[in-house]
Amino acid sequence: MGIESKKFKNFINLLLEWNSIHNLTGAKTRYDIENNIMDSIYPFKYIDMPKRVLDIGTGAGFPALVLAIKYPDRDFTLCEPKNKRASFLKFASLELGLDNVTIIKKRVEDYNSPPFELITSRAVNNTETLLNITKHLRDKNTRYLLYKGGRVIEELQKIKDNLIFDIIEYNRRKYLYIERLINDI
Numbered sequence: 241m242g243i244e245s246k247k248f249k250n251f252i253n254l255l256l257e258w259n260s261i262h263n264l265t266g267a268k269t270r271y272d273i274e275n276n277i278m279d280s281i282y283p284f285k286y287i288d289m290p291k292r293v294l295d296i297g298t299g300a301g302f303p304a305l306v307l308a309i310k311y312p313d314r315d316f317t318l319c320e321p322k323n324k325r326a327s328f329l330k331f332a333s334l335e336l337g338l339d340n341v342t343i344i345k346k347r348v349e350d351y352n353s354p355p356f357e358l359i360t361s362r363a364v365n366n367t368e369t370l371l372n373i374t375k376h377l378r379d380k381n382t383r384y385l386l387y388k389g390g391r392v393i394e395e396l397q398k399i400k401d402n403l404i405f406d407i408i409e410y411n412r413r414k415y416l417y418i419e420r421l422i423n424d425i
Contacts, residue, residue, distance in 0.1 A: 247309045247336050248277060254332050255300055262324045265300035280306040280362075283385060283408050283415040289314055290357035294377060296348045297364035299325050303387060304360060305332060308341045319344045319351055348373055355379035362387035367395040367416065384418035392416050 252273050259265055267273045280303030289311050295304030298318040308316040318341060320326045326345040333341040344351050355378050361370055367386060388395070392407060392414045402422035408415040 245309075248306075250336055251301065251305070251309060251332060252277075254335060255328075258328050258331075259300065262328065264325055264328055265302070267300070276302045277306050279303075279387070279410070279413055281310055282410050282413075283417065284310075286408055287383075287385065287417055290383070291315060292356050293317070293358045293360060294319060294348075294353070294356040294374075296359065296361040296370065296374070297321075298329055299362075301329060301332060303362050305329060305338070305341065307360075308333070308338050309336065312338070312340055315340050315342070317342045317344060317353070317356070319346060319348045321345060321347045348377070351377070353377055355382055357381065358383050358385060360385045360387070366398075367392070368399045371399070371401065371418075371421065378421075380420075383420075384416070386416040386418070388414045388416050390414070 252270055255264065255273055256270065259268065267276050292315050293304065293307065294317045296319050298304045298320045304316050304318045318329050320329055320343065323345070326343055330343045333343065359374055359378065359382060364370070370386060389412065396403070403418050404420040404422065405416060405418045408417060
């Protein structure tokens with residue numbers, strides 16, 4: 241499913257409408273939102289999409305709501321503590337008919353669930369903090385995909401755990417894909 245699909249067009253229109261009132265994201269134009277959609281999807285050219293995904297701090301829907309549109313046969317849990325953003329995510333998922341989305345209006349530290357296969361996050365906290373606040377939501381098979389910027393190497397140097405990871409680069413984005421935390425084996 242390309243970003244020209246009806247669901248993506250509807251998502252863009254919903255986000256433009258809500259964002260004009262609630263200031264959900266810095267992406268203010270159709271072009272900006274399309275770029276954020278492409279940014280959300282890009283790393284899955286290189287990694288497989290598992291069945292069960294947790295996204296931390298989903299905000300205006302990047303990346304998890306976008307991924308739920310792209311992968312309707314996968315289950316996405318969107319953990320967003322802020323009222324206006326959680327309300328938008330709930331409304332958008334209902335409007336778009338996304339039966340594969342669950343919205344959790346909590347901080348991830350306060351959410352309990354069986355382990356997820358993949359944990360994603362975009363522009364939320366540093367890598368070490370994300371790994372620490374999600375310990376209770378992972379097992380030895382859990383992978384992470386963190387949408388990072390230029391400081392990812394600096395963040396990795398501060399982590400005490402040994403990681404098996406790869407960094408995928410696209411434009412100014414660095415996608416940190418953590419395949420395994422050695423201490424969790």
